[in-house]
Amino acid sequence: MPPAAMPGVGEEAAEEQQTKQGGPALEGLVVGSYCHDVLLRGGRVVGETLGGAAAFVSTVLDAASPPGASFSVVSKVGPDFAYASAPAPARHPPLLCPAPTTSFHARFSDAAAHDAPDRQLSRVHACDPIYPDDLPDRRFAYGLAVGVAGEVLPETLDRMIRLCRAVLVDAQALIRVFDAAAGGGGGAAVRHTALEGTPYAPLLQRVAFLKASSEEAPYIGVETARRRCCVIVTEGKEGCRLYWDGGEARVAPFSAVQVDPTGAGDSYLAGFAAGLLWGLSATDAALIGNFFGAAAVSQIGVPTFHPEMLQVCAHDTYYSTHQYSI
Numbered sequence: 001m002p003p004a005a006m007p008g009v010g011e012e013a014a015e016e017q018q019t020k021q022g023g024p025a026l027e028g029l030v031v032g033s034y035c036h037d038v039l040l041r042g043g044r045v046v047g048e049t050l051g052g053a054a055a056f057v058s059t060v061l062d063a064a065s066p067p068g069a070s071f072s073v074v075s076k077v078g079p080d081f082a083y084a085s086a087p088a089p090a091r092h093p094p095l096l097c098p099a100p101t102t103s104f105h106a107r108f109s110d111a112a113a114h115d116a117p118d119r120q121l122s123r124v125h126a127c128d129p130i131y132p133d134d135l136p137d138r139r140f141a142y143g144l145a146v147g148v149a150g151e152v153l154p155e156t157l158d159r160m161i162r163l164c165r166a167v168l169v170d171a172q173a174l175i176r177v178f179d180a181a182a183g184g185g186g187g188a189a190v191r192h193t194a195l196e197g198t199p200y201a202p203l204l205q206r207v208a209f210l211k212a213s214s215e216e217a218p219y220i221g222v223e224t225a226r227r228r229c230c231v232i233v234t235e236g237k238e239g240c241r242l243y244w245d246g247g248e249a250r251v252a253p254f255s256a257v258q259v260d261p262t263g264a265g266d267s268y269l270a271g272f273a274a275g276l277l278w279g280l281s282a283t284d285a286a287l288i289g290n291f292f293g294a295a296a297v298s299q300i301g302v303p304t305f306h307p308e309m310l311q312v313c314a315h316d317t318y319y320s321t322h323q324y325s326i
């Protein structure tokens with residue numbers, strides 16, 4: 001069986017924590033930096049948006065968490081940060097550093113090139129890493145490690161694991177490397193390295209869920225990783241698969257008209273976490289993840305969610321039908 005729910009995060013755990021500490025029972029900790037995203041097509045800038053997994057994750061958690069499930073965000077930006085008044089950073093302000101805000105250029109391939117990856121990413125600036133001492137010194141029900149530019153250091157992930165009862169990790173926080181020789185335009189091309197050779201690998205057995213896209217999956221070694229934690233592989237418009245020690249499940253997608261793939265994986269992971277917070281099983285929570293992933297690709301930049309969309313999602317999850325188109 002897949003993990004029934006977020007380990008240690010459920011009604012009993014909530015009651016226990018409420019009684020013992022009197023604080024928010026289901027408080028979460030989101031670690032990863034906001035960034036600037038520049039979208040290019042055919043060498044021309046077609047969009048400039050707030051980015052960073054923390055921005056997408058905060059937006060989804062704000063929309064979908066159960067009442068009383070608050071969260072703190074630890075994110076770093078520079079003096080040039082252009083989106084301080086956007087909803088996610090305004091509600092969850094970043095730490096200010098002297099270094100420039102992390103920024104990415106996303107070059108989109110032409111529609112004709114069907115088998116090409118959605119986009120070529122290059123990192124143009126990298127803000128400071130997030131250090132263990134940057135994290136609040138208190139306990140959390142759950143943590144989300146969602147770096148985009150290598151900012152979640154191994155020692156920071158280790159501290160998250162100590163502070164949080166359950167940690168969910170986006171593989172992109174662990175396996176990205178930056179190739180300055182291949183970036184173009186002063187940036188560094190985003191590449192991947194095998195997780196097994198990194199200092200993050202020994203931490204996996206203390207992680208609850210590891211999420212990777214199908215492009216990242218070969219680098220995390222699904223067969224090895226699933227013996228240490230529950231692995232989720234997102235498959236774009238095909239939905240996702242969960243792998244655990246001894247089994248796997250496929251969870252069907254919602255349909256969407258994709259206008260910008262950016263942040264689909266981030267939104268998926270936050271939707272999945274919100275589902276677990278509501279007490280759903282991992283496979284049902286994955287359906288919520290699919291809903292938010294589909295919602296993300298149907299809007300440019302960080303999406304907005306309308307109450308009626310969420311009502312349809314709740315209805316579809318309850319009846320396990322996914323006929324709704326976004």
Ligand SMILES: Nc1ncnc2c1ncn2[C@@H]1O[C@H](COP(=O)(O)OP(=O)(O)OP(=O)(O)O)[C@@H](O)[C@H]1O
Nearest residue numbers: 213234235236237239261262263264265290293294
């Ligand atoms: N075109 C689509 N139609 C419907 N759902 C989609 C589509 N693309 C993505 N999704 C949903 O979003 C989830 C994550 O998408 P994907 O696997 O593309 O992540 P990703 O490559 O990490 O995205 P990104 O790096 O752009 O954040 C999928 O599992 C699916 O639920």
Ligand SMILES: O[C@H]1[C@H](O)[C@@H](O)[C@H](O)[C@@H](O)[C@H]1O
Nearest residue numbers: 037051052053104148263266
């Ligand atoms: O805003 C985006 C988003 O967070 C993506 O998930 C990440 O892959 C990119 O690096 C980032 O620029």
